Amino acid sequence: MIKQPRLTLSEFFEKGDQFYIxxxxxxxxxxxxxxxxxxxxxxQWKDSKKWCLPGGFVLKQEHIDxxxxxxxxxxxxxxxxxxxxxxxxxxxxxxxKTHGARKPGDVTGKSWLTERFITVGYWALVExxxxxxxxxxxxxxxxxxxxxxxxxxxxxxxxxLDKALSSxxxxxxxxxxxxxxxxxxxxxxxxxTLYETILGKDLDRRNFQKKMLSMGILERLKERKQGGAHKxxxxxxxxxxxxxxxxxxxxxxxx
Amino acid sequence: MIKQPRLTLSEFFEKGDQFYIxxxxxxxxxxxxxxxxxxxxxxQWKDSKKWCLPGGFVLKQEHIDxxxxxxxxxxxxxxxxxxxxxxxxxxxxxxxKTHGARKPGDVTGKSWLTERFITVGYWALVExxxxxxxxxxxxxxxxxxxxxxxxxxxxxxxxxLDKALSSxxxxxxxxxxxxxxxxxxxxxxxxxTLYETILGKDLDRRNFQKKMLSMGILERLKERKQGGAHKxxxxxxxxxxxxxxxxxxxxxxxx
Numbered sequence: 001m002i003k004q005p006r007l008t009l010s011e012f013f014e015k016g017d018q019f020y021i022x023x024x025x026x027x028x029x030x031x032x033x034x035x036x037x038x039x040x041x042x043x044q045w046k047d048s049k050k051w052c053l054p055g056g057f058v059l060k061q062e063h064i065d066x067x068x069x070x071x072x073x074x075x076x077x078x079x080x081x082x083x084x085x086x087x088x089x090x091x092x093x094x095x096x097k098t099h100g101a102r103k104p105g106d107v108t109g110k111s112w113l114t115e116r117f118i119t120v121g122y123w124a125l126v127e128x129x130x131x132x133x134x135x136x137x138x139x140x141x142x143x144x145x146x147x148x149x150x151x152x153x154x155x156x157x158x159x160x161l162d163k164a165l166s167s168x169x170x171x172x173x174x175x176x177x178x179x180x181x182x183x184x185x186x187x188x189x190x191x192x193t194l195y196e197t198i199l200g201k202d203l204d205r206r207n208f209q210k211k212m213l214s215m216g217i218l219e220r221l222k223e224r225k226q227g228g229a230h231k232x233x234x235x236x237x238x239x240x241x242x243x244x245x246x247x248x249x250x251x252x253x254x255x
Numbered sequence: 256m257i258k259q260p261r262l263t264l265s266e267f268f269e270k271g272d273q274f275y276i277x278x279x280x281x282x283x284x285x286x287x288x289x290x291x292x293x294x295x296x297x298x299q300w301k302d303s304k305k306w307c308l309p310g311g312f313v314l315k316q317e318h319i320d321x322x323x324x325x326x327x328x329x330x331x332x333x334x335x336x337x338x339x340x341x342x343x344x345x346x347x348x349x350x351x352k353t354h355g356a357r358k359p360g361d362v363t364g365k366s367w368l369t370e371r372f373i374t375v376g377y378w379a380l381v382e383x384x385x386x387x388x389x390x391x392x393x394x395x396x397x398x399x400x401x402x403x404x405x406x407x408x409x410x411x412x413x414x415x416l417d418k419a420l421s422s423x424x425x426x427x428x429x430x431x432x433x434x435x436x437x438x439x440x441x442x443x444x445x446x447x448t449l450y451e452t453i454l455g456k457d458l459d460r461r462n463f464q465k466k467m468l469s470m471g472i473l474e475r476l477k478e479r480k481q482g483g484a485h486k487x488x489x490x491x492x493x494x495x496x497x498x499x500x501x502x503x504x505x506x507x508x509x510x
Contacts, residue, residue, distance in 0.1 A: 023278075023279065060347075061371075063347055064343065064345025065345065085342065085343065090318055090320065090375070092315075092316045116276075118276070118313075118319060120343050120345070169505075170429050170505055173429065174425050174428065174429065250425055
């Protein structure tokens, strides 16, 4: 990993562009799933109290994908997260003047941070009970928000979140989802709950099962889930090799 | 449209960054379809004779989507093309030193163009018999290349092309395709040829028909295609309203 300079907030406003690519930023939309709930991870700025997506800048010699991972870790404490690039936002009205971080009082003159920024969006989907969000020095708080109760965010971050959600929803038709979100052995209703939670709508049980089995990445086990009041449902697990292959090639639903 | 400065090549190397966003470019992958052939539009640099994707830079106050449209029109003459943003390439090894355009002899010192560039990729799919590619002043030639016979391109343009093709192939499972590529009334075999050409593989006739009809955007007409030796096949057309809706919401193949 490329070494990051240690700058005070004033130094960052004054000369950050000596270390970072100008007019380019990264924003991360981290979706959290847990038993029928979909949430998104937001940071709150210390001074303005405004909420935003965890974001940051790209070092001069850094790959943008590596920057996304570093930024997420620095700002929220989350590491080892697979980040999916989904869209780049390039409206000229995206300007720092509506940002949550105020220019420190001792910084005079124009700062590189008040320029227009193009931002590259990444999303990830994590089991939120398994991670421990921790705010960085700039932030008052770092917490999960219910996807339907997100507050007004800085800049165009609400629009970025909407686009990320659309991208995630399309993605689950194209690529397998669930490996790190479900127990190793799971029932078809558990898988359906995951899809329904991401899609935000109910799905037909029989169609869903047919579609899932046709993807060819599920393996039905001989053992059944015990303990319920109803007939014990079958347990499934993902076929690791086929899952990995589908991650690369897409599911394609067989036309 | 924002006014573009008129600069000589030397001026462009020396002070282009007064007008354009530094370290950010746009590259367009234009796929051409015509009766079972898939091609890609490439430009050839005048001085180095190297081939590349049509690309360019973003004006300080310009939306990146507008920049893509302007760049495509300036460099190839193609206009009114719907461009789809697909990926942003941010490897630090993407540097202008391996670019096709040489720095003019009268430009001394470092140029903004020799910095590392992050590039935003856009693709489009056009009926190539309907457009007339025209090279710009920097280019010797602008022509269609068979997708399987693309030469070695500058920088990482071959990798950008591959990624665009993957994106296009995933896209046709998620969104409707064909409106400007097929006659207004077409047969199922004509639609299948379009899909097979884009996917680069043969598809099963019955599965294909079933899948296409299940998307709910096709209307079967009463009239049949005349003139063939075989039984006259049904004609179809796209249901405009449903096609437009599916362009926005995705096809989702009904789970």
